[in-house]
Amino acid sequence: DIVMTQSPDSLAVSLGERASINCRSSQSVLYHSNNKNYLAWYQQKPGQPPKLLIYWASTRESGVPDRFSGSGSGTDFTLTISSLQAEDVAVYYCQQYYTTPYTFGQGTKLEIK
Amino acid sequence: QVQLQESGPRLVKPSQTLSLTCIVSGGSITSGLYYWSWIRQPAGKGLEWIGRIYSTGSTNYNPSVKSRVTISIDTSKNQFSLKLTSVTAADTALYYCARADGFDSSGYLPGAADYWGQGTLVTVSS
Numbered sequence: 456d457i458v459m460t461q462s463p464d465s466l467a468v469s470l471g472e473r474a475s476i477n478c479r480s481s482q483s484v485l486y487h488s489n490n491k492n493y494l495a496w497y498q499q500k501p502g503q504p505p506k507l508l509i510y511w512a513s514t515r516e517s518g519v520p521d522r523f524s525g526s527g528s529g530t531d532f533t534l535t536i537s538s539l540q541a542e543d544v545a546v547y548y549c550q551q552y553y554t555t556p557y558t559f560g561q562g563t564k565l566e567i568k
Numbered sequence: 569q570v571q572l573q574e575s576g577p578r579l580v581k582p583s584q585t586l587s588l589t590c591i592v593s594g595g596s597i598t599s600g601l602y603y604w605s606w607i608r609q610p611a612g613k614g615l616e617w618i619g620r621i622y623s624t625g626s627t628n629y630n631p632s633v634k635s636r637v638t639i640s641i642d643t644s645k646n647q648f649s650l651k652l653t654s655v656t657a658a659d660t661a662l663y664y665c666a667r668a669d670g671f672d673s674s675g676y677l678p679g680a681a682d683y684w685g686q687g688t689l690v691t692v693s694s
Binding site for chain 2: 456479489490495497503504505506507510516548550552555557558559560561562
């Protein structure tokens with residue numbers, strides 16, 4: 456299985472400041488034939504299912520604010536929130552869908568400082 | 569707007585079989601473009617992908633549960649189901665069903681899960 460490791464486990468950021476969450480995969484999730492990274496980011500708020508934010512490592516899902524961005528390739532990825540809003544408090548997960556079993560990172564809890 | 573809704577018993581006894589159904593509305597489960605998945609989350613913990621099914625009935629399972637799991641599809645009812653046998657307390661979790669891209673005009677192209685059910689909590693206890 457591909458192991459996904461996120462850092463940090465928790466993060467406290469002031470409102471309006473930048474928040475960055477890292478995700479590393481134990482093997483590359485870049486498929487060279489189409490140059491796509493099979494990596495997604497989800498946001499989960501208490502009592503809710505995960506919500507897809509980013510897919511193909513850097514493509515924002517429809518309706519997701521542009522303060523959310525994804526970057527990286529191969530084995531190292533980052534989710535960045537450019538200006539933290541109160542409603543961004545949540546747990547964030549990365550997931551690889553390069554090969555089954557699809558696997559998730561352990562989650563990063565984002566709070567307001 | 570696609571919607572998914574899980575249903576099934578909330579309490580299952582140890583060693584018995586957990587059975588859940590996901591009813592899909594707002595779209596056809598036989599569209600040919602998607603995989604239909606089950607994902608679970610123990611209380612306060614992370615997400616575990618259980619497996620997926622395509623409209624043809626083709627499945628992929630997580631090796632962690634492969635010997636105990638069956639995912640099936642009922643195209644006449646636009647729903648798919650999860651069965652997990654010989655459950656233990658470790659199977660207590662919030663169970664989600666979800667839709668993920670599987671194909672585009674060029675062929676196989678798996679994707680992230682874009683629609684999720686609200687989840688159903690299943691407790692394994694005597």
